[in-house]
Amino acid sequence: MTTGNDTARTTIVVITWRGAQHITACLDAVATQTRAHRILVVDNASDDGTADLLAAHPSRPAVTRLPANTGYAGGLAAALPEVGTELVAWLNDDTVPRPDWLARLEDALDADPAAAAASARMESADGEPISLGVILTGRGYGSDINTDLTEPTDVFGFCGGAALLRTAELVAAGGVPARFFCYYEDTDTSWRLRLRGRSVLAVPEARVVHRHGASSRPGSREFHRWNERNRLYMLIRCAPAAVAVRECARFAALTAVLPLRRLLGGPVPAAWNFRTGLRLRVLGEVLGRLVPLARERRAVARRATVPRAAVWQVVNSTGYRS
Structure with a gap:
């Protein structure tokens, strides 16, 4: 109450x-x-x-x-x-x-x-x-x-x-x-x-x-884990399929490339979201929830009155995007 x-x-x-x-x-x-x-x-x-x-x-x-x-x-x-x-x-x-x-x-x-x-x-x-x-x-x-x-x-x-x-x-x-x-x-x-x-x-x-960050710790391992994982969750649930697939593939590709870049002495940011272990954990969580996320995506579609592509087009054409 x-x-x-x-x-x-x-x-x-x-x-x-x-x-x-x-x-x-x-x-x-x-x-x-x-x-x-x-x-x-x-x-x-x-x-x-x-x-x-x-x-x-x-x-x-x-x-x-x-x-x-x-x-x-x-x-x-x-x-x-x-x-x-x-x-x-x-x-x-x-x-x-x-x-x-x-x-x-x-x-x-x-x-x-x-x-x-x-x-x-x-x-x-x-x-x-x-x-x-x-x-x-x-x-x-x-x-x-x-x-x-x-x-x-x-x-x-x-x-x-x-x-x-x-x-x-x-x-x-x-x-x-x-x-x-x-x-x-x-x-x-x-x-x-x-x-x-x-x-x-x-x-x-x-x-x-x-008091920004008083309850969570921006920049911490968990902060970056939640941000990266939940962005992909959100895209799978809400975005046009091509956008969701593209961004999941891009995340996986960068995860695969980062160890090679380090091995060759290339520049890699120090933030947690560029560390292979964290990224592999995010990929594991996303893969582990693909079936439930697919069901959630269908539920979002049933409730929608505007096509996903139309919302994404607005994002890309009216200043909502940075």
Whole structure:
């Protein structure tokens, strides 16, 4: 059960894992919102005192405590059946939204009935933009929009750290891909919303301070594993078949070439996603899930009202691509 104002249109879902150092600041900020809301915190089996902080917080959030860490995507998927409001907000536990954050997002969706989701401006403590939404590169990588926008703008996808979605549209598009664990669950969801003919807005007036990387470690081995694997999962589920096959083949080819390049003394980046062991693990995970991914791809197609090729053409022709 969520808690908060029974007349609220939005349930704010906060996903936390070992969030003791920042969850209180997040909930304090949520409590200052100028728009009525309900709140649900999903605790991914934290073992650092987070549960005690949630129980003691004066906003008395409803809490769903999971028996194991299911990641951001898993937590969102677990929360969705508990959301009984018209709108659902996704919020990282290491964010501090401004008091008018929710009101700005709600107003933006009200002003554009074709939009199924609205992405906030996530910024650093000194006001530098971190993400106002997501674009796709020509290879199907998601990339944060970190340049200033001045008004609500149609973008390819929302950044899942601070966004508002129409609950019915999210459910109709197939919900949240829980198996992603972390990263690309927002871009995958945005793609499926677009396949249903809906758009996504970036709303720069809806501002959220984000302690980037407080809950995950950008640049770490697991960060790169999730990013590379989930990009391929997303492409297999959502992209035109030629794009999905091309990018999976390209990933496999580079994996095969990297050891030879090292042997010959050629330049190889030091990042984890250029290490053969990690790439082989990603390929193993993708191959191991090809049959379920094929079923998911068919389910996405059944829900779609716009051809995959049409969405990809938009990516390549209107500035959604970097």
